[in-house]
Amino acid sequence: MPKRNLGLNTICTHEGAVKDITYGGATSPIYLSTSYEFIGKDSKRYPRYFNTPNQEFLAKKVAALEVAEAALIFSSGMSAITNVMLMALKSGDHAVVQNDIYGGTRNFIETHFKSYGIEFSFTNDLTIKSFEDCIQENTKLIYIETPSNPMLKLVDIFAIAKLGKRSGILTAIDNTFATPVIQKPIALGIDIVIHSATKYFGGHSDITAGVVAASNSTIEALWDLAKDFGGNLSDFSVWMLERSMKTLGIRVRAQQKNALKIAKFLESHPAIKKVYYPGLKTHPDHALAKLQMKGFGAMLSFELSNKYGVETFFKSLELIKPSMSLAGVESTVILPSKTSHALLSLDEREAQGITDQLIRFSVGIESKKDLIYDIKNALMHSKK
Numbered sequence: 001m002p003k004r005n006l007g008l009n010t011i012c013t014h015e016g017a018v019k020d021i022t023y024g025g026a027t028s029p030i031y032l033s034t035s036y037e038f039i040g041k042d043s044k045r046y047p048r049y050f051n052t053p054n055q056e057f058l059a060k061k062v063a064a065l066e067v068a069e070a071a072l073i074f075s076s077g078m079s080a081i082t083n084v085m086l087m088a089l090k091s092g093d094h095a096v097v098q099n100d101i102y103g104g105t106r107n108f109i110e111t112h113f114k115s116y117g118i119e120f121s122f123t124n125d126l127t128i129k130s131f132e133d134c135i136q137e138n139t140k141l142i143y144i145e146t147p148s149n150p151m152l153k154l155v156d157i158f159a160i161a162k163l164g165k166r167s168g169i170l171t172a173i174d175n176t177f178a179t180p181v182i183q184k185p186i187a188l189g190i191d192i193v194i195h196s197a198t199k200y201f202g203g204h205s206d207i208t209a210g211v212v213a214a215s216n217s218t219i220e221a222l223w224d225l226a227k228d229f230g231g232n233l234s235d236f237s238v239w240m241l242e243r244s245m246k247t248l249g250i251r252v253r254a255q256q257k258n259a260l261k262i263a264k265f266l267e268s269h270p271a272i273k274k275v276y277y278p279g280l281k282t283h284p285d286h287a288l289a290k291l292q293m294k295g296f297g298a299m300l301s302f303e304l305s306n307k308y309g310v311e312t313f314f315k316s317l318e319l320i321k322p323s324m325s326l327a328g329v330e331s332t333v334i335l336p337s338k339t340s341h342a343l344l345s346l347d348e349r350e351a352q353g354i355t356d357q358l359i360r361f362s363v364g365i366e367s368k369k370d371l372i373y374d375i376k377n378a379l380m381h382s383k384k
């Protein structure tokens with residue numbers, strides 16, 4: 001790779017490719033071997049040591065995209081998250097965690113931290129003061145996720161990084177919803193970036209993976225734990241992920257272009273009570289979004305008026321799939337009240353704005369006119 005400053009799509013396409021020195025093929029060969037020569041070699045290669053050729057090269061692509069020194073590839077987003085947490089926190093330590101984070105992460109903290117002797121505080125809201133108020137003498141990690149799921153609220157990344165540095169506390173972000181196409185937290189001073197690569201990095205709803213990008217020393221400490229937990233990704237999936245990431249930039253940019261148009265359409269429709277999308281001027285964090293994001297992402301949520309039936313709306317969609325997960329090239333919708341946030345009480349959900357009429361929309365790459373037609377048609381059929 002040339003050393004000059006390369007554009008995002010060039011990094012997506014070329015960085016981290018395994019050169020086919022045998023045949024000169026245009027794409028990376030896959031090395032599925034679980035056994036490698038060791039005599040006279042610097043590194044002892046083994047898949048669970050995260051150092052097969054495909055893993056090593058893909059980590060370079062991830063690091064380049066996140067402007068980090070190094071990266072590791074995991075078998076899932078949760079594997080990446082739990083490894084980071086248990087690397088950063090030991091018995092007697094405390095973590096400050098944003099209150100509305102991905103349900104699986106919250107569940108891990110609430111269910112397992114106690115048995116590891118780790119303390120935690122969830123913030124009251126997403127203001128910096130709320131994070132500051134939670135800091136204790138033994139706080140070792142500040143953990144954020146922005147934009148948040150499903151309300152698309154934002155946290156000021158630069159201010160969190162500054163707070164971490166001022167207090168000598170490690171900062172970590174789940175950057176899944178934004179991707180490095182839109183948001184580069186390490187450039188803003190955050191220490192560790194995590195992704196569920198099952199989402200936009202994979203982008204075709206057919207790979208489960210996770211990634212972590214950080215400094216060389218942090219990745220080394222993470223590796224030391226991760227190789228013992230054994231959460232590496234199979235090399236076949238690593239290869240698929242490398243291929244998928246070649247189009248990360250063009251996919252995400254097309255998706256967020258569609259999302260802005262759809263958010264504006266929904267905002268103007270009488271059947272919609274409220275639209276949550278940081279790209280709208282009415283969004284409370286619109287100014288912050290313009291400051292820390294390049295575009296506004298492709299996730300949005302909207303609340304259907306009570307005069308419309310959610311179930312009939314879902315059943316009437318012909319193109320957009322009611323489906324778990326998000327970020328594929330195909331548009332999908334879910335009901336957070338019945339899925340990701342089903343375990344919260346009604347009061348807890350409603351306090352966060354997650355009503356039974358709230359729909360989360362992962363906007364895909366389809367033609368926007370077809371997506372808008374599909375929504376209009378489903379709204380027409382779901383009027384009570």
Ligand SMILES: Cc1ncc(COP(=O)(O)O)c(C=O)c1O
Pocket residue numbers: 076077078079102104145149174176177195196197198199208209210325
């Ligand atoms: C924001 C976010 N982070 C992390 C995860 C966990 O990722 P995985 O399912 O790949 O373990 C998810 C999964 O939905 C997610 O939405």
